[in-house]
Amino acid sequence: MNPAKWDGTLLRSLFRTPARLGGSEMASLKMTRAILGCATTLALVCGLTTGSAFAANMTITQGAAHASHTQDSRAHGKLSCAECHAPVCAPTGSRNVVFGALAAAGGAAPAWNATARTCSNVYCHGSGPAPVAWTYVYTPVAPALAVECAMCHGYPPSSHDASSTSCNGCHSGTVNTDGTIDIAGGKHINGTLEFSGGTGGAGCASCHGFPPATGAHVAHFGLPGVTAGSYVDTGTLEDRYPAETPTSAPAVYAFGCATCHSVDGSKHRNGSVDVNLYEAAAPAGSIKARNASTATYSRATGTCSGVYCHSSGQASPTFVGTPGWNSGTHLGCTGCHANPPAYASGGAGAATANSHLNMADDGYEYGHFLGLPGPWHTSKHGGNGYGVGEDAAAMTCQTCHYDTTDPANTGPSGFYYLDTTGNYDLGGWLGARCDSCHTVGNAVAPRQGGKVLPLRHVNGRRDVDFDVRTSLPAISWLPGAGNVPTLPMWMTGASPTNPWAPNASFSGTTASVILGRASYEPATKTCTNVGCHLAQGNTSFVPDVPTGTVPAVPLVWGDPLLYFAPGSELCNKCHQM
Secondary structure (H helix, E strand, C coil), rough: CCHCCCHHHHHHHHHHCCHCHHHHHHHHHHHHHHHHHHHHHHHHHHHHHHHHHCCCCCCCCCCCHHHHHHCCCCCCCCCCHHHHCCCCCCCCCCCEECCCCHHHHCCCCEEEEECCCCEEEEEEEECCCCCCEEECCCCCCCHHHHHHHHCCCCCHHHHCCCCCCHHHHHHCCCCCCCCCEEECCCCCCCCCCCCCCCCCHHHHHHHCCCCCCCHHHHHHCCCCCCCCCCCCCCCHHHCCCCCCCCCCCCCCCCCCCHHHHCCCHHHCCCCCCCCCCCCCCCCCCHHHHHCCCCCCCCCCEEECCCCCHHHHHCCCEEEECCCCCCCCCCCCCCHHHHHHHHCCCCCCCCCCCCCCCCCCCCCEEECCCECCCCCCCCCCCCHHCCCCCEEEEECCCCHHHCCECCCCCCCCCCCEEECCCCCCCCCCCCCHHHHHCCCCCCCCEEEECEEEEEECCCCCCCCCECCCCCCCCCCCCCCCCCCCCCCCCEEECCCCCCCCCCCEEEECCCEECCCCEEECCCCCCCECCCHHHHHHHCCCCCCCCCCCCCCECCCCCCCCCCCCCCCCCCCCCCCCC
C-alpha cells in the first residue's frame, strides 16, 4: 500500500479495529507514521485537518470530553493528546488512558476508572479524590466565577481567606484583572503554582507582596527592596538598624508581621487572615506586649483598639481608636496623643507623671511650651505680650526629643523644628495656641504640622534626647546688634544675677544656653544640668547671687507647681527670690 494515499477514514477504521490488522498492514501503518510523522498521522486518525489548522484549536470527533481537552477553553489552552494517551505514537485505541506528566504534577496520583469512565486525583482538576466523569463537556459559555473556579479548587481555594477573591493580586501572570484566566500566558494548569503578587520575586513577596500593597500595610512597613521576613517577627525599625542614627536609618516604619498578626507560626497559611493584637506569648519588651488584653481588630470597620502604637505612650497608656485600615488616613501628632500631651499628672516621678502641660493651683497653665522664661510668665517667643525687642527661642518637641523629631521639619529659620498645631489652652489664664500667630499662608510665621523620624518613635520607650546642637546660625528675626544670641536656647531681658549654668553666654541682655550637658534618668524621671531651669536640676552652676549659693533643687518630671501651698517656694526652685 502507498501510505501517502491513506486517508483519515481508512486510518481511523484500522486504529479502531487493531485486531484486523495483519503483519503487512501493521508494517504499512508504521511506515505511514514514519513518513508522515506522529502528529500528522494522529491528526488523520482523530479526524483532524493537517497543516495550519492542526496548529490551531483541535476538534476531536471521538466525542465525550475530548473537545474540552484539545481546544482552548476558559480554563486552559489546548492540551496534547499525550497528556492522557502516552505515548501517542503507539496507541491501541482511544480507550487506552495513560496519564502524562501534567496530570501527575504536584505529587498527584491520577487514576482512570474504565468501567465508570471517570478520572480522580488528577492535577488538572485540583488533585481532588472526587471522580470527574468523562462525559462532562466543558461549555464555552462562562458561568459565574464562583461556580467556574470552584469546579476544581474552590473560589477562593480553601487555603485562602474567604475574602481573597481578587486572584490577580497574587497571580497576575495567571489571572486577568477581571478574574478570567490568561489563556495566552499559559500559566494556568501548567504544573507550577505561579506567584506574582505584590512586589513579586522570592520570599514573602512571591505570594502577597512584602508587605502586601493593600490597606495600610505600607504605612506600617515601608522598607523598600525587602521581599522577605518572618511571620512571627515583632521587631521595629530600630531592631533592624541598631547601629544607625535617626537620620541615617530609613525614614519609614518597619513593624514585624506578628505585631498585628500572630506569634504562632502555625497561623500562617492556615486558610484565614488572622489578626491577633493581644497574645500572652508576645515577647517581653515588644510593643505588642504593651497592648491591652482587650485589644481587638474590627473587620466590619477596619479599626483597631487597645494597641500601644496608637496610644499616649505612657507606661500605662491611654489607648485611642485607629482610622479604618482602608481609609488612607495619615495620622498627625494628635492622632495618638494630644499636642502637647495633656493627660493628668500622677505626681513627681510617677508612672503617669506629666510636665508637658498641666494646670497649676492658681489657674495658670504650666509646662514645656512656646518658649522661655517659663511658668508664671507668658512666653517671650515672638514678642508674645512682652513688647518690641523681647523674644525667646521656640521650645519645641525637638528640645527634649531630638532623636525622635525630624530635623528637616523646619520653618523659615531653617533651624528650629516647626510644629505649630499645638494647643496649650486648658482653660486657664494663659490659654495659648500656636495658631494664634502661626497661620496658613503666613510666610514669616507659617503653620505646619510635626514630623517624626521613625527609628526611635513607637519603639516601646519614651526616649528623652536633648538637643545636642552647640551653635546658632544667623536668622533674620533674631534680636538685633548687641543682643544677638549665640546658642540654640536663648531669651532676651535676662538677669545675669540668676544662677545660670556654666555653659551659658551673654550678649547684652540676651542669655544663651545649650542642652548638650543635660541628661535624663528614666528610672527616677529626673533631669540634670538643663540650662533652661537655672538652679533646678543643675549639679553645678555659677553662684553669682549676692546672698550666696542657691541650693540646687531636684528636677523631677511631673513635679506639680503649687503657688498657694505653704513652703512650696515655687520661684526658688529656679532662682532665689
